[in-house]
Amino acid sequence: MKISLLGLVRVPLSCRIDKVMSTQKNQQIQNFWLVGVNYKKTDAAVRGMYAINSDQYEKILERAAGYGIKDLFIISTCNRTEIYSFADTAQHLMELICSVTVGDIDTLQEIAYIKNELTAVDHLFRVAAGLDSQILGDFEILGQIKNSVKYAKGKGFIGSIMERIINCVYQSAKSIKTNTQLSGGTVSVSFAAVQYIREHFTQADNKKIVLVGTGKIGRATCKNLVDYLGTTEITLINRTEETAVNLAKELNLAWAPYADLSAKIAEADVVLVSTGAMEPVIFSKDLENLGAKLVIDLSVPRNVDVEARNLEGITLVDVDLLSKIKDETLQMRKAEVPKAIAIIEEHIGEFMDWYNMRKYIPVMNEVKEKLRDIYIAPAFRVVNNIPLDATQEEAIKKIVNSFAAKIRRNNTAGCYYIEAINDYIEING
Numbered sequence: 001m002k003i004s005l006l007g008l009v010r011v012p013l014s015c016r017i018d019k020v021m022s023t024q025k026n027q028q029i030q031n032f033w034l035v036g037v038n039y040k041k042t043d044a045a046v047r048g049m050y051a052i053n054s055d056q057y058e059k060i061l062e063r064a065a066g067y068g069i070k071d072l073f074i075i076s077t078c079n080r081t082e083i084y085s086f087a088d089t090a091q092h093l094m095e096l097i098c099s100v101t102v103g104d105i106d107t108l109q110e111i112a113y114i115k116n117e118l119t120a121v122d123h124l125f126r127v128a129a130g131l132d133s134q135i136l137g138d139f140e141i142l143g144q145i146k147n148s149v150k151y152a153k154g155k156g157f158i159g160s161i162m163e164r165i166i167n168c169v170y171q172s173a174k175s176i177k178t179n180t181q182l183s184g185g186t187v188s189v190s191f192a193a194v195q196y197i198r199e200h201f202t203q204a205d206n207k208k209i210v211l212v213g214t215g216k217i218g219r220a221t222c223k224n225l226v227d228y229l230g231t232t233e234i235t236l237i238n239r240t241e242e243t244a245v246n247l248a249k250e251l252n253l254a255w256a257p258y259a260d261l262s263a264k265i266a267e268a269d270v271v272l273v274s275t276g277a278m279e280p281v282i283f284s285k286d287l288e289n290l291g292a293k294l295v296i297d298l299s300v301p302r303n304v305d306v307e308a309r310n311l312e313g314i315t316l317v318d319v320d321l322l323s324k325i326k327d328e329t330l331q332m333r334k335a336e337v338p339k340a341i342a343i344i345e346e347h348i349g350e351f352m353d354w355y356n357m358r359k360y361i362p363v364m365n366e367v368k369e370k371l372r373d374i375y376i377a378p379a380f381r382v383v384n385n386i387p388l389d390a391t392q393e394e395a396i397k398k399i400v401n402s403f404a405a406k407i408r409r410n411n412t413a414g415c416y417y418i419e420a421i422n423d424y425i426e427i428n429g
Helices: 014-021 044-049 054-067 090-098 105-111 117-129 140-154 160-179 189-200 216-229 241-251 258-267 306-310 328-358 361-376 390-410 414-428
Strands: 032-038 071-076 080-086 113-116 209-212 234-237 270-273 293-297 314-317
Touching (some): 054 071, 080 117, 080 160, 117 160, 140 160
């Protein structure tokens, strides 16, 4: 039996559909912003002015609410500081950065890059894949992104759209890691330091090395020294002695208390520095009249006073110089870039499919509820006395899925809203 839709349910007007499909302004992709500084336009000293440590990160999140910002995360490494957010303007993000760092906003406006909408999304994908790293394909950045996002999420600053972008970024990076050789070989800032030592000394394996700072980068550097120089003439020093002691035991190396830093520097041929300090921990006076030494500063901001490079016998190297080291591995990685970009484009397309459908979720939910209302309506019950059970719920689900598929193909909802209701009545008439 066929029954008329008229009188059974009032069909919503197009303006009502528009209303249920609307989303908050600051959650639209048009309001996705990136503000950043990196190695391409600035040296380590300038980047250090805008570097953000964990305490500063927390302060930015605390102050974000004052700008109406609810979605935000920050990447701050030796090569870049980048803030990603759904915000009204990029200016707010610059003000947040400058509110906790020593850098001024006028300088930031001159050196920063600002990206918006899909351009900002694409940049995040490329950063996570290692395409924007100083050393192409360096995947250390992905772990840093994950830590940063985890912190922001714990503070409630990762909303549903931001989380979807980030998950797609992780999936893309994983696919690139699995299906390309973009990160093939062993090339990173820590490995570049080892290469530099090799080139600086004809017999590097018997040189005395002091490594100051045994955090993530220091640990990676230490392992590369052991693996690729074949040396155990390494003394580890860290403000938190336990960290140095544990790594020394793991790799069968020596360690010394931080109080002995000056004495150990005097004995060393090579000094590598990688601490989380926001200012130098080794000054020119610490290196005066000590003879020939290679000093490698892996830190941003710098942990070695730049004036030390003027001392006789001192060769001071920083991350900017290390990034210029090239080898066959990097040439191989360059050949993999087109494959990586293709994978990124595929995942961005999948995200945009999800995003474009997301605005229809409210109207799809309303269709589902309307079909349930129709089934229990008195006029419909006259011709159909089957209870609203699992079978009917499955029928409703199929109608809604069909409704969603038609929207996806044609990017419109109004006419299919009515059609979905008629389809349901048809199968139950």
